[in-house]
Amino acid sequence: MESVVVNDDVAVEDSSFTAGRRGVGLTVLLEKIAGAAAEEGQDLQQVTQIAQQVIDNGRSMGVALSSVTLPAVGKPSFELPDDEIEMGVGIHGEPGRHRIGMKDAHGIASDLVEAILADLDFTDSPVIAMLNGMGATPLIELYVVYGEVERLLAERGVRVVRNLVGNYITSLDMAGCSLTLLRADDELLRLWDAPVATPALTRGEATAATSSFERPKTPSTMKDKPEVFVKDEARQAEHASGNGISIGMMKRWIGIAAEIIDDNQEQLTELDAAIGDADHGANISRGMTQAYATLEKSQPDSFTEIGKTVGMSLVSSVGGASGPLYGTFFLRFGQETVDIEELDVPTLAAAFRAGVDGVRARGKAEAGEKTMLDVLMPVADVLEAYSDAQLQDAISAARQAAFTGRDETVDMVAKKGRASYLGERSIGHMDPGAASAALIVDALASAVEEHR
DSSP: OOOOOOOOBTTSOOSTTSSOOOOOTHHHHHHHHHHHHHHTTOOHHHHHHHHHHHHHTEEEEEEESSOOBOTTTOSBSSOOOTTEEEETOOTTOOOOSEEEEOOOHHHHHHHHHHHHHTTSOOTTSOEEEEEEEOBSSOHHHHHHHHHHHHHHHHHTTOOEEEEEEEOSSOOTTBOEEEEEEEEOOHHHHHHHHSOEEOSSOEETTOOOOOOOOOOOOOOOOGGGOOHHHHHHHHHHHTTOOSSSBOHHHHHHHHHHHHHHHHHTHHHHHHHHHHHSOSOHHHHHHHHHHHHHHHHHHHOOOSHHHHHHHHHHHHHHHOOSSHHHHHHHHHHHHHHTTTTOSSBOHHHHHHHHHHHHHHHHHHHTOOTTSSSTHHHHHHHHHHHHHTTTSOHHHHHHHHHHHHHHHHHHGGGSOOOSSGGGGGGGGGTTSOOHHHHHHHHHHHHHHHHHHHHO
16 A cells, blocks of 8 residues: 655645645645556556655645635535635635735736745646635636736746636635645646546546445434443443443543533634644544444443544444544553453553553644643643552543643644644634534543542
8 A cells, every 4th residue: 555645735834833834736746647657557656656756746825705604504614805816725615824905816816826836846847737716716717817817827928738717626615726746747737637537527438336335324422322221331430440431431421521521612713724624623523423333333341442442433334534633542441451341540551651642643743732632631640649549539630631731732832733724813713623622521521520
């Protein structure tokens, strides 16, 4: 297996203080060219090399005239006055590099062209140009902008030999566009010109493939909780010594977390809209609800199995980075509890630390970078410091550490995740991952309090 990372967005500084450049419109060109190479029988190594060549020679920049409205949220991700435009937006509706006053087609085209040419020299080879719509810009307006783009490129000595104009990689109902330029040699041009048959791009005599899918089943909601599960939780909670967490209490933890996350879904979405792509609330709510529904169905009888069940549910049902990160936390938490019948404070601390270390490794992040780790790491520290204390005291201190860590992210500069693209603009906004992590810790404290 081989992988490549599309990173064509010149609006993002590529440094150790960001998550790396985003992929924007170049994804369309890469998939077409690499797909043609694979279709004609080139091996994995050759296709990978071609894909990397596209990445190395392509650059993009986007602009938004309006925000995106995610169906699960039902309102714009960010507010953009009618007389302003957002330069450097991401394809998921993330805020851009900066806001400026409204410009005409020539002005917008000039900003896009200048930003791309300042990053890479396109005068020494033929160029494929794509002006991509963000979803709500009429095709005729895209062609108006493209006409300005081509004139500007010609003035700068850039020779466009192929072009593509239309909605190919959109942000749902966002008005705006992105410009992508690709330096192309004869081989890339040949692969670009190869026949293709897809819903969005068709030319030549290629045959369109057909596929079918089964609509996923809707997970049960909290209101569907069967009575037998309530009784089982009560039975298992009775086995707790009073200074430990039983299997039933851990299941209750997940149930309360699903409820709290769902109640705060809109707030989490608003936090993510300010510095991300406005889907964290919907994603994590869906994931925790699915995790709890899976626990109801499977009835795992050990901490290890609960951790595995919850972790795999989150990985498979939560979009973006939060699914794998939270999934890793619960998987590692469960792996640390093999053959343990009750979690006292030291074993809880060890399991929590294992989960946190898993998140650190997968996310390649540390505390102080405006992420969920600014909650999870202080909580792990507190649980270890309270190893000789009563469970209630340790959990209460952990809850306080979680909310303190969450609040401290407001004044931080984001250095990981989508928010890192904003740099200093991320200051003044609470990190949505830290907010959801604090709610999950709060749910654990509530489960312990219920048993008490």
